[in-house]
Amino acid sequence: MIESVSIQNKLDVFAIRRQFPVLNREVKGKPLIYLDNAATSQKPQVVIDALVNYYSNYNANIHRGIHTLAEEATLAFENTRDAVQLYINAESREQIIFTRGTTEGINLVAYTWGRQNIKAGDEIIISTMEHHSNIVPWQILCEEKGAILKVIPISDEGELLMDEYEKLLSPETKLVSIVHASNALGTINPVKQIIAAAHKAGAVALIDGAQSTVHLDINVQEMGCDFFAFSSHKLYGPTGVGILYGKKHLLESMPPFHGGGEMIKEVTFEKTTYNDLPYKYEAGTPNIADTIAFKPALDFICQTGKEKMSRHEDELLVYATAQLEQIPSLKIIGKAKKKVSIVSFIIDGLHPQDIGILLDNGGIAVRTGHHCAQPLMNHFGITGTVRASFAVYNTKDEIDELILGLQKAIKMLS
Amino acid sequence: MVYKKQLKCYRKYAIFYKPLYGNKNITINMAYLKKQQQMNDHKMIEEIENEIVEEFSLFDSWDDKYEYIIDLGKKLPRLNDKHKIDENRVRGCQSTVYLVADYKDSKVLYKAESDSVIVKGLISMLIRVLSGQTPDEIVEAKLEFIREIGMMTHLAQTRSNGLLAMVKQMKNYALAYKIKNKISVKQ
Numbered sequence: 246m247i248e249s250v251s252i253q254n255k256l257d258v259f260a261i262r263r264q265f266p267v268l269n270r271e272v273k274g275k276p277l278i279y280l281d282n283a284a285t286s287q288k289p290q291v292v293i294d295a296l297v298n299y300y301s302n303y304n305a306n307i308h309r310g311i312h313t314l315a316e317e318a319t320l321a322f323e324n325t326r327d328a329v330q331l332y333i334n335a336e337s338r339e340q341i342i343f344t345r346g347t348t349e350g351i352n353l354v355a356y357t358w359g360r361q362n363i364k365a366g367d368e369i370i371i372s373t374m375e376h377h378s379n380i381v382p383w384q385i386l387c388e389e390k391g392a393i394l395k396v397i398p399i400s401d402e403g404e405l406l407m408d409e410y411e412k413l414l415s416p417e418t419k420l421v422s423i424v425h426a427s428n429a430l431g432t433i434n435p436v437k438q439i440i441a442a443a444h445k446a447g448a449v450a451l452i453d454g455a456q457s458t459v460h461l462d463i464n465v466q467e468m469g470c471d472f473f474a475f476s477s478h479k480l481y482g483p484t485g486v487g488i489l490y491g492k493k494h495l496l497e498s499m500p501p502f503h504g505g506g507e508m509i510k511e512v513t514f515e516k517t518t519y520n521d522l523p524y525k526y527e528a529g530t531p532n533i534a535d536t537i538a539f540k541p542a543l544d545f546i547c548q549t550g551k552e553k554m555s556r557h558e559d560e561l562l563v564y565a566t567a568q569l570e571q572i573p574s575l576k577i578i579g580k581a582k583k584k585v586s587i588v589s590f591i592i593d594g595l596h597p598q599d600i601g602i603l604l605d606n607g608g609i610a611v612r613t614g615h616h617c618a619q620p621l622m623n624h625f626g627i628t629g630t631v632r633a634s635f636a637v638y639n640t641k642d643e644i645d646e647l648i649l650g651l652q653k654a655i656k657m658l659s
Numbered sequence: 660m661v662y663k664k665q666l667k668c669y670r671k672y673a674i675f676y677k678p679l680y681g682n683k684n685i686t687i688n689m690a691y692l693k694k695q696q697q698m699n700d701h702k703m704i705e706e707i708e709n710e711i712v713e714e715f716s717l718f719d720s721w722d723d724k725y726e727y728i729i730d731l732g733k734k735l736p737r738l739n740d741k742h743k744i745d746e747n748r749v750r751g752c753q754s755t756v757y758l759v760a761d762y763k764d765s766k767v768l769y770k771a772e773s774d775s776v777i778v779k780g781l782i783s784m785l786i787r788v789l790s791g792q793t794p795d796e797i798v799e800a801k802l803e804f805i806r807e808i809g810m811m812t813h814l815a816q817t818r819s820n821g822l823l824a825m826v827k828q829m830k831n832y833a834l835a836y837k838i839k840n841k842i843s844v845k846q
Contacts, residue, residue, distance in 0.1 A: 596775040
């Protein structure tokens, strides 16, 4: 009985791998080992099929057409919205805004809510481990409004110093914008606690869910965030599609981001009235095909079982960390207690880029560099790291290959 | 096997230097490179490019190619610290290159260094090809050898390293000397 349960709970990674056609290819004459999933994940056949099917059978512009194709496309497009609502447990489908990606979602908030609500002397809190896309929009806003950007420091392990965060909060704090899981370190931040503290201080809270949404259970209502932004392409879906979730009263009171078609109710040269949510924020023809093809990606995750996937990814992280720590000259950057399946490291005396080139030479794809988090790299006194990030289709054998690849690279470069 | 082939390749240049074949690693003799640099005075850019392509054609695997490039990188003379200033910095997204140019006897002479040893190896080849040539020749250089030896990825627009920017900068220096020459001739 117990055995059957454990088999049921065990992920059949080879059955999963068969669904990802790209995993069959070779790189430099060797089977591809794709460990750059934090940058973007590979796509299962169902996602690729959905794209082809849309363009082959019902390509049409949505919402306005009265013909069959337009109706079919509109239905498929809006189905994705429903699937996303379920996936993150939003209160209503109107609170799911389609964007180009996490970056656009954050910018949308900065340019609409930010412009409306931030004034001189106000404070915005971010953290040391933010991606540039959760730094720069706020810097632009602060510069424009004369507001102040405050930064939560982190420990050497790569965890937020929550005491310091509490100290930064003040009546001037208008917004707290924090990453749920760090793309460079893997650290999972205690967002519930962060949001609660922000609300207590009267501030609005935005969570950057780019890295967390694929690994963790996301329940925006339970989390309590005011805004939550993420991207489809890190969840086995197509590129060019992002989601911004927002609390209804905020989305309703904010001005629109872009002006144009779709987002209007009535236009005269004297005055334009804006459309209802979510269309108010979706000016112009959206990325229809990719949005439609995002739904099968979410279905893939749900059918595979998020819990099973997370457990598998955690196992890979623990295994990879243990194996990497065996290499004497290697230092892991980011040793938080709670991490998503991302491991960043440096090797004494070697340039991350050289390691990346030589790993690629062995068919192993990793990311090297500052991971769009230069302030974080500065904190650790480094210019970059090598980062391996694991997805549901990765295996321990692939991690063994990574270790062998690293040993070989060290030998060649030293 | 590969190394035997390499041996054959180096024999061609045996008049300039006697390489050491003690172990599996290819040994690059700095005296040889220097000599070659001097020889470049008489060699056309394309001629040197062809030499490099020929050398690389003898490598059976990517590992061998990279081993060779890394060796070249390790042996690239260090740039004097006084040159490592922002003005000489060619910024890439991941690695940094410092490049200085000098003009002597109608020839442009380059010196460069990077924090990435592979980029240094590629720099070493670019210097071998371009340093000691006239501004006109450098400006016109197609540098096809980079594609032919399979290192084009390092010049792609990936922002990942400073190499593409460095090639541009090398050409910019040559162009500047070329224009300067024209002006002085007119005067």
